[in-house]
Amino acid sequence: MKAAVVDRAGGIPRYQDFPDPEVGEGQVLVTVEAVAVENVDRAIVAGTHYTATQFQAALPAIPCFDGIGRLADGTLVGFGGITPPYGTLAQYAVVPATHTAPIPEGIDPPIAAVLSSAISGMCMRTAAGLSAGETVLVQGATGVAGRLAVKIARLLGAGRIVATGRNDDALQELKNLGADTVINTAVDDADLVQAFRDHVGDGYDVVVDYLWGRPTELLTRALIPDSFAMPKPTRLVQIGESAGPTIQLTGDALRTSGLEIYGAARNMATGMADAYQQVVDWVRSGELTIDVTTMPLSQIATAWIRADLRGTRLVIIPD
Numbered sequence: 001m002k003a004a005v006v007d008r009a010g011g012i013p014r015y016q017d018f019p020d021p022e023v024g025e026g027q028v029l030v031t032v033e034a035v036a037v038e039n040v041d042r043a044i045v046a047g048t049h050y051t052a053t054q055f056q057a058a059l060p061a062i063p064c065f066d067g068i069g070r071l072a073d074g075t076l077v078g079f080g081g082i083t084p085p086y087g088t089l090a091q092y093a094v095v096p097a098t099h100t101a102p103i104p105e106g107i108d109p110p111i112a113a114v115l116s117s118a119i120s121g122m123c124m125r126t127a128a129g130l131s132a133g134e135t136v137l138v139q140g141a142t143g144v145a146g147r148l149a150v151k152i153a154r155l156l157g158a159g160r161i162v163a164t165g166r167n168d169d170a171l172q173e174l175k176n177l178g179a180d181t182v183i184n185t186a187v188d189d190a191d192l193v194q195a196f197r198d199h200v201g202d203g204y205d206v207v208v209d210y211l212w213g214r215p216t217e218l219l220t221r222a223l224i225p226d227s228f229a230m231p232k233p234t235r236l237v238q239i240g241e242s243a244g245p246t247i248q249l250t251g252d253a254l255r256t257s258g259l260e261i262y263g264a265a266r267n268m269a270t271g272m273a274d275a276y277q278q279v280v281d282w283v284r285s286g287e288l289t290i291d292v293t294t295m296p297l298s299q300i301a302t303a304w305i306r307a308d309l310r311g312t313r314l315v316i317i318p319d
Helices: 039-046 053-057 115-121 144-155 168-177 189-198 213-222 268-285 297-304
Strands: 002-005 014-017 027-037 067-070 076-079 092-096 100-102 135-139 160-165 181-184 206-209 234-238 259-263 292-296 313-317
Touching: 002 297, 014 297, 027 076, 115 144, 115 268, 135 144, 135 213, 144 160, 144 168, 144 206, 160 168, 168 181, 181 189, 189 213, 292 297, 297 313
Parallel strands: 135 160, 135 206, 160 181, 206 234, 234 259, 292 313
Antiparallel strands: 002 014, 027 067, 027 092, 027 313, 067 076, 076 100
């Protein structure tokens, strides 16, 4: 079969022949229809992600670990559970039958491949319990998932949406997507702390954090009150770490600020089904649009290094 193959850590996937996967007991063969390429996939190939060990040990290997495809009977499914050296950037994949789920009618494969990015934004409800009228701060809102989080916050009835990013043009685009206020994080520390304070209004009720690192560390400083006032809670949901894997969190940023920190998976076991269905309903109705850029598998070497896809997810499809 044809596949995108990486032969060394940090290498660029190349379109070439690779042995067909063999179907074992309890497994099914999937003909791949669409695969979203995300930052985590590039980090695993580079060897910088904490889950990269298994992939790196299997080189040469095929990147990406989930996707959209068709079973032998034509059923369109989302699938995962693939084991290196095999990945999903290929014509075919073999996965456990238990790791497939039908895709709802009316969702095209490239859009279905990106639903997980939209569902990550639903953590503002599942993990943080967002209520209508509350203020949402989206940290890292200019990326694909962040832009979707802005749209989702509006659909969930947020009263005010504040969005952060490093590019002024991209930040202005967010206002058309539903953001009321934007903050550029590409300023010095003191100015960024002040910007968070200037735009706090009655408080940030929920923070959807795709950044972590420096911007979130400075946000925690900005939340520290100047008096013995008892601020209302700020429920921060940690999703990504594109600005860095660690922060320095001071004691007063917790004991006096009202800051509560949750992982994005909080309540997901009980809330995932409803979150998924809500996103599907919005996509079907046209209330939620997901921007994708599709490229054929044969052009994976060019697609992998594209740096011009601001706000749109790269999806690889069959030739």
